[in-house]
Amino acid sequence: MWVRTGENKLIKAGIVGASGYVGGELLRLLVTHKDVEIKVASSKRHKGEKLARIHPDLYGFTDMKFTGESIFDVLDDLDVVFLALPHGTSIKYVPDLVETGVNVIDMSADFRLKDGSKYVRWYGYEHNYPDLLNKFVYGMPELHREELKNTKYIAVPGCIASSSIYSIAPFLNLDLDNNIINVDAKVGSSGSGSEMDESKVFSERYNSIRAYKPVQHRHTPEIEQELKFASGKDVKIALSAHSVNMVRGILTTSNIYAKTDEINAWQLMRQFYDKEKFVRLIMDKKSNFKYPDPKTVIGSNFVDLGFAIDRYINRVVSFGAIDNMIKGASGNAIQSMNIMYGFKENEGLTMPSLFPV
Ligand SMILES: NC(=O)c1ccc[n+]([C@@H]2O[C@H](COP(=O)([O-])OP(=O)(O)OC[C@H]3O[C@@H](n4cnc5c(N)ncnc54)[C@H](OP(=O)(O)O)[C@@H]3O)[C@@H](O)[C@H]2O)c1
Numbered sequence: 001m002w003v004r005t006g007e008n009k010l011i012k013a014g015i016v017g018a019s020g021y022v023g024g025e026l027l028r029l030l031v032t033h034k035d036v037e038i039k040v041a042s043s044k045r046h047k048g049e050k051l052a053r054i055h056p057d058l059y060g061f062t063d064m065k066f067t068g069e070s071i072f073d074v075l076d077d078l079d080v081v082f083l084a085l086p087h088g089t090s091i092k093y094v095p096d097l098v099e100t101g102v103n104v105i106d107m108s109a110d111f112r113l114k115d116g117s118k119y120v121r122w123y124g125y126e127h128n129y130p131d132l133l134n135k136f137v138y139g140m141p142e143l144h145r146e147e148l149k150n151t152k153y154i155a156v157p158g159c160i161a162s163s164s165i166y167s168i169a170p171f172l173n174l175d176l177d178n179n180i181i182n183v184d185a186k187v188g189s190s191g192s193g194s195e196m197d198e199s200k201v202f203s204e205r206y207n208s209i210r211a212y213k214p215v216q217h218r219h220t221p222e223i224e225q226e227l228k229f230a231s232g233k234d235v236k237i238a239l240s241a242h243s244v245n246m247v248r249g250i251l252t253t254s255n256i257y258a259k260t261d262e263i264n265a266w267q268l269m270r271q272f273y274d275k276e277k278f279v280r281l282i283m284d285k286k287s288n289f290k291y292p293d294p295k296t297v298i299g300s301n302f303v304d305l306g307f308a309i310d311r312y313i314n315r316v317v318s319f320g321a322i323d324n325m326i327k328g329a330s331g332n333a334i335q336s337m338n339i340m341y342g343f344k345e346n347e348g349l350t351m352p353s354l355f356p357v
Contacts, residue, residue: 009037011079011341016071016093019043021194022107023084024055025330031061033334033348035341040074042067075100082333083107086193087218088125095129103152103340105333111136111155112222122218138222139336140165141345142276143230148339156336157226159328160185160241161219163252165226166279166303167320170272171265172231174258177314182255183223183239188246188294191324206245213241249294250328252320259314265307273305277346278327278335282306282319292321299323300353301331301346323353 013030017023018041030036041051047068052058054066067074071081071093080103083090091110098104109123114134116127127133137147139156143165148154157165164183189205192212198204217239224237260268266283273279278301282292289296292304304321322328331349338345 008034010035010343012037012039012077013080013082014038014040014042014071014074014078015082015084016042017084017107018051018066019046019054019194020084021190021325022329023082024057025325026082026084026333027051027055027062028057029326029330029334029348031058035343035347036337038062038064039077040067040071042069042071044068072096072100075102078102080105080337086195087123091125091127091129094132098132098135098153105139105154105156105337106136107156107329107333109155109158109218109222111153112138112157112225114225115221118221122216122221137336138226138229139332140226141332141335141339142166142273142279143169143226145339148336149342151340154333154336154340156329156333158219158222159191159250159322159324160187160217160239160252161222161226162328162332163250163303163320163322164219164223164237164239164254165230166322167252167305167307167318168223168254168256169227169230170268171256171258171260171307171316171318172227172233172235173268173272174256174260174316176233176235176256176258178257179234180236180238180257183237184253185217185239185241186244186251187241188249188324189243190248191250191328192243205243208243208245210243211240212243213239215240217241246294248298248323248325250320250322250324251292251294254318254320256316256318257314258316260309260316262309265309265316269305269307278302278331278349280304292319294321294323295357296355297321297323297327297353298357299326300351301326301335301349302353303327
């Protein structure tokens with residue numbers, strides 16, 4: 001095995017829902033993390049099987065097996081628990097986990113919204129833990145770094161939400177002609193998880209561009225919440241999401257109606273992201289990749305940002321590209337965890353993207 005556990009590791013982690021796509025990405029990134037030892041990876045369906053049977057990228061890295069036991073049986077030994085569970089499921093575990101004193105990093109939407117009343121409309125359930133919503137910090141380091149240093153609880157942003165927020169936030173410093181921002185999202189198939197249903201069968205999915213959520217996308221309220229946090233402005237997000245013929249990756253194209261020029265727009269971007277390690281501004285007009293493209297971020301924790309200015313109707317067309325399972329999930333989770341524990345912020349995340357993919 002490449003990786004020895006236990007030696008010189010500073011904290012012990014457990015992952016619940018470790019058989020899923022996001023759980024698998026957390027395992028892949030944490031297995032070589034200098035400061036984290038993976039102690040438990042739980043799965044009901046795959047209890048007793050080797051992790052590498054379900055996540056073959058882990059062959060040669062770990063001999064660990066999935067445990068099916070309740071995470072509560074092994075908590076004594078853990079510093080942090082990652083919940084890689086569907087929304088509506090994490091909320092069943094979190095109140096009891098918080099009682100035990102363990103740190104919690106939730107990958108689902110259950111603790112992202114500060115206004116609990118919004119869960120009924122967007123997620124179809126009542127959220128009865130307003131105090132916990134206040135305790136969780138939205139795990140987007142570029143916006144919440146200081147809060148992340150002082151929390152035990154992290155709600156990791158949604159994937160489409162991340163790409164949208166990163167690419168829109170700098171432009172809210174402009175005088176907006178319209179407070180509605182249109183977001184078109186194109187998402188790879190891994191964005192909808194590993195649970196099987198008929199619409200995911202290869203012959204149905206391959207070669208299709210499917211408008212799977214043209215209205216009422218659940219990430220709408222968290223995008224609005226975080227843009228308000230970043231800019232103080234109330235904007236409305238008109239989000240339409242399409243699944244496209246990729247496995248990984250998201251491209252969001254957002255229309256922000258405001259008058260500006262290229263120089264000012266670049267300045268806004270540069271000022272907003274200043275020395276951020278994982279934000280890249282794409283501006284090479286001679287490249288084949290003039291604008292952000294998921295193809296150039298796959299496998300990395302980068303978000304690529306760029307824009308075009310439309311003088312005809314005064315709009316900024318702003319692009320964001322991420323790997324949905326890294327900067328859109330496990331990468332932001334680990335970056336946030338690094339900040340929470342005072343580790344080097346980019347520990348475990350310094351890989352460049354794969355190219356070509
Ligand atoms: N996929 C993405 O790109 C992405 C990006 C950002 C955020 N997220 C969020 O991250 C979470 C995980 O997503 P995913 O894509 O990894 O989903 P997934 O592939 O479907 O995995 C979810 C895992 O949770 C476990 N699970 C399902 N229902 C459960 C239940 N009722 N009780 C306990 N365990 C249950 C399952 O494992 P066992 O049945 O084996 O126990 C399953 O492997 C979701 O909340 C998702 O919205 C996903």
